[in-house]
Amino acid sequence: MENQPSDAILLRFENVTISFDEVVAVNDVSFEMGPGETRVVLGAAGSGKTTLLKAAIGLIRVDSGRVFLLGHDITEMDERQLFDIRSQVGVLFQEGGLFDSNTIAENVAYPLVNGKKHLDAQAVETKVEDALRFVELGQTLDKYPNELSGGMRRRVGIARAVITEPPLVLYDSPTAGLDPITATTIMALIAKERDSINAANLIVTQRYQDGQLMANFRYNRSNGQLEPVSKNGGGDQEGSNPTHTIFMVMKEGSLIFEGTQARLEASTDAYISKFVPQHHN
Amino acid sequence: MLDFLKPSVAALQDFFILAGRALRNVFRPPHYETDILLQMDIIGVGSLPIVILIGFFTGVVITMQMSRALAQYGAVDQVGPIVAITLVRELGPVLTAVLVAGRNASGIASELGSMKVTEQIDAMRALGTDPIQKLVTPRMIATAVMLPMLTVIADFVGLIGGYAIARLSIGLTTSQYWTSAYRALEYNDITQGLLKPFVFAFIISLVGCFYGLRTTGGTQGVGHATTQAVVVASVWIFVITSLLTRIFVNLH
Numbered sequence: 452m453e454n455q456p457s458d459a460i461l462l463r464f465e466n467v468t469i470s471f472d473e474v475v476a477v478n479d480v481s482f483e484m485g486p487g488e489t490r491v492v493l494g495a496a497g498s499g500k501t502t503l504l505k506a507a508i509g510l511i512r513v514d515s516g517r518v519f520l521l522g523h524d525i526t527e528m529d530e531r532q533l534f535d536i537r538s539q540v541g542v543l544f545q546e547g548g549l550f551d552s553n554t555i556a557e558n559v560a561y562p563l564v565n566g567k568k569h570l571d572a573q574a575v576e577t578k579v580e581d582a583l584r585f586v587e588l589g590q591t592l593d594k595y596p597n598e599l600s601g602g603m604r605r606r607v608g609i610a611r612a613v614i615t616e617p618p619l620v621l622y623d624s625p626t627a628g629l630d631p632i633t634a635t636t637i638m639a640l641i642a643k644e645r646d647s648i649n650a651a652n653l654i655v656t657q658r659y660q661d662g663q664l665m666a667n668f669r670y671n672r673s674n675g676q677l678e679p680v681s682k683n684g685g686g687d688q689e690g691s692n693p694t695h696t697i698f699m700v701m702k703e704g705s706l707i708f709e710g711t712q713a714r715l716e717a718s719t720d721a722y723i724s725k726f727v728p729q730h731h732n
Numbered sequence: 733m734l735d736f737l738k739p740s741v742a743a744l745q746d747f748f749i750l751a752g753r754a755l756r757n758v759f760r761p762p763h764y765e766t767d768i769l770l771q772m773d774i775i776g777v778g779s780l781p782i783v784i785l786i787g788f789f790t791g792v793v794i795t796m797q798m799s800r801a802l803a804q805y806g807a808v809d810q811v812g813p814i815v816a817i818t819l820v821r822e823l824g825p826v827l828t829a830v831l832v833a834g835r836n837a838s839g840i841a842s843e844l845g846s847m848k849v850t851e852q853i854d855a856m857r858a859l860g861t862d863p864i865q866k867l868v869t870p871r872m873i874a875t876a877v878m879l880p881m882l883t884v885i886a887d888f889v890g891l892i893g894g895y896a897i898a899r900l901s902i903g904l905t906t907s908q909y910w911t912s913a914y915r916a917l918e919y920n921d922i923t924q925g926l927l928k929p930f931v932f933a934f935i936i937s938l939v940g941c942f943y944g945l946r947t948t949g950g951t952q953g954v955g956h957a958t959t960q961a962v963v964v965a966s967v968w969i970f971v972i973t974s975l976l977t978r979i980f981v982n983l984h
Contacts, residue, residue, distance in 0.1 A: 508858055531862065538860025548855030552843075565762070565861045611859075 459485055460519065461619045461651050462507055467516035469502055476502040478704035479516070484651055486618060487695055491662030492655045493726050494701030500655040501545070503701065504623050507653065508540055509533045521619065538566055541612035541620035541650070545627060547604040549596040549611070556592040559583060559610045566615065582610040585647075586640055602633035606640060613644050620644070622654040626661055638664045639677050646670035659726045666696035666712045700726070750868065750945070751938050757862070757869040767870035775836050775871070776878030780885070782835065783828055787886035790823055791815060791893025799902050808902055812909040813916030815894035820917060820925040821980075824887040826973050829932035832879060833965040837940035840871055841961035844944025845954040853945070863945070872937040879933040880926050887925065924980040931976065932969050939965040 463483035469476050477499045484490050494500045505511040506518060509525045517526045523536055542548075549558050559579045563570055570578075583589050586606040596604055605625060612620055625641060626634035638661050645652050646669055654661060668677045680693045698715045700708035702722050708715060715727055794815050802808045844867060847853050856863050891913060898904040943961040947953045 505854075510854055510857060530857075534857070534860045534862055536860075537858055542855075542858040544851060544855050544858070546851070548851055548858070550847075550852055550855070551850070562859055565764075565859070565866070 461486060461488075461521060462653065463519040464503075464507075465517040465519075467503075467506060467513045467518060469499075469506055469511060469513050475704050477506065477513075480701075480704075480706045481516075482699065482706065482709060483519075484653065484697075486651055487649060488651045489645060489665050489694060489696040490651075490653045490699060491665060491696060492653065492699045492701060493657070493659060493662065494655075495725075496657065498701040499704040500701050501623055504621050504653065504655050507621060508537050508542065535567070538562065539615075539617055539619075541615070541617040543605070543608045543612045543620070543622045543625055545623045546601075547596070547608035549604055549607055551596045553595075554592065555583070555588070555594050555596065555599070555607050558596065558607060559614055561611060562615050578614060582614045583607075585613075585644070586610045602629050602637065605629070605637050609637070609640055609644065613648060613650070616648045617650060619651045619653070622652065622656075624656055625654065626656060626658055631660075634658065634661070635664070639668070641665070642668050642677060643670040647672065657726075659728070662696065662698055663712070666692070666694055666698075669694060746946070747938070747942050750864065750942050751934070753864045754868045754872050754938065754941070757865045758873065760865075762865065764866055764870050767866065768873050771870050771874035772878055774839070775832065775874050776882060779832050779835055779878075779882055782831055783882045783886050784889050786827060786831055787824070787889035788893040790827060790886075791819065791890030791895075792897050794818055794823070794890075795894040795897040796901070799897070809904060809908055810912065811894070811898055811902065811904070812911075812913035816891060816913040816916045817921060819887050819890040819894075820921050822973065822977065824890060825883050825925055825928035825932065826969060828883045828886045829879065829929060829936065829969045830966055832875070832882065833932075833936045833939075833969060834962055836875065837936045837961045837965040838958045840937065840940030841944040841947075842954055842958045844941055845947035845957040848945060848947045849950055849953060868938070868941040868945075871941060872934060875933040875937040876930060877933075879929040879936070883925065883929040920980060920983065924976060928973060928976055931972055935968045935972065936965050939968065 460483050464480050467480045468478055480503065482490075492500050492503065502511055506513055507520060509518070509520070509528065513526060517524060519525065520536055521539060525533060525536060528536075550561070553561070556579050559582050560575050563575050563578060579592070580589065583592065586609055588603060588606055588610070591599065591603070591607075596607065599607065609625075612622075622641060625637050629637065641652065641654065642665055644650065645665070652665070654665065656662065667679055669680045670676075671678050692711050696712065698708065698710060698712060699706055700715070700723055707720070708718060708723060715723065718724070718727070795811055798814050799808050799811050802810055802814075844853075853863050856866060894913075895906070895909050898909045899906065940961045943957040943964070947957040949956075
């Protein structure tokens with residue numbers, strides 16, 4: 452295990468390139484994220500965002516470069532070892548990725564029941580109820596995924612992703628196909644989850660507003676409200692970044708921007724300004 | 733030159749890789765007992781009514797046909813042994829397997845196929861569970877346990893069907909039928925009558941899982957996978973039964 456990054460790095464990409472039948476989906480991407488960090492990956496459809504996320508947990512193998520997850524080099528790791536590491540990471544799939552022949556309670560309990568640690572039925576039940584109450588779906592335990600709306604399914608997906616309180620949670624387009632109000636609710640939940648279990652988040656999205664909410668709001672545990680964070684020295688290019696939110700922009704497989712919200716909004720790149728309303732012009 | 737064979741050979745290779753992994757997982761933790769029991773219920777208990785029905789009428793039909801043929805030699809009282817041997821050696825295992833293939837290879841393929849096209853298999857991998865361990869191995873174990881049992885039931889019900897005709901229509905006595913039927917069976921017959929369903933169980937479950945897991949192309953793909961699973965599983969059942977029969981006939 453030489454050349455291994457320190458344990459503090461949760462996820463690290465080193466010059467990762469992935470292609471499908473000669474179409475390059477991810478082109479020479481490098482970045483790393485540490486604990487408590489929020490990464491928002493912006494990009495148009497087909498820019499390689501989802502591929503990037505799937506490569507992070509080894510669902511897609513990279514053609515060149517290396518991927519480190521939770522301190523392990525997973526680039527050439529065999530599937531069996533990967534299952535172990537993946538179970539320590541939370542993932543929300545684009546459409547929720549729920550098992551549609553299982554009830555909501557069974558879906559949320561899945562990581563606990565099928566995980567390494569054996570929990571007794573009572574403990575599982577309590578945890579599932581808590582997790583569903585957290586996403587404000589306490590009444591749906593015995594329903595099936597197809598009885599819920601898209602937004603509700605997404606919330607169940609979040610409950611399932613965070614039930615083991617993983618140090619890193621990956622969100623694949625959490626707001627895709629949702630109306631703006633539901634989308635805001637979902638993002639508020641993700642912010643709430645982040646500040647409750649102090650997980651690092653990698654959020655892949657097409658909506659800049661999603662990242663904006665993550666960067667500027669914080670969940671206050673004492674009153675249960677989402678509050679805007681105070682930004683002192685707002686005019687500064689770097690600004691303060693109390694939520695540790697870093698934006699990344701993908702374009703045709705390449706990472707063309709990585710930095711804070713202030714720097715992103717100051718960018719004059721034509722592609723970036725398609726996502727980001729320019730405040731400073 | 734032989735390029736046209738490549739996809740078939742590749743598919744066969746993938747099938748054996750899947751079979752190898754599924755078998756290896758039998759001896760490796762984690763074991764999903766709940767899934768095994770659930771599949772036993774679906775595959776075994778669920779198939780029971782149809783297996784009993786078809787088993788009974790198979791016995792009825794063989795007895796009627798054979799009694800006519802045997803009448804030419806004045807040996808109608810020999811119908812019991814004939815029904816017993818045909819059922820236990822061949823028709824019981826094969827008919828049960830084909831029924832279960834139609835019912836469960838299709839069910840397995842469509843279930844796994846739907847999971848594949850809706851990315852639930854990927855979700856499962858992302859959550860850190862091996863889809864082969866969680867989905868394929870329980871179905872394989874459940875079928876391997878239940879199919880021999882279903883076959884035994886089908887054989888027995890078939891013999892009862894034969895008895896009904898022998899008694900009511902041919903006019904044999906109860907002991908004439910049952911004693912001769914029982915005496916006709918040897919250990920060799922029982923062995924091949926139980927070995928066959930055991931082997932067919934692997935064909936049915938693994939072919940169903942194989943086509944399910946390689947489903948592509950949405951809802952239509954699921955339909956295609958289901959059809960293929962039933963056709964391929966049925967064909968292999970007949971091919972393997974011919975091979976096994978050949979081996980056992982030689983042993984005799």
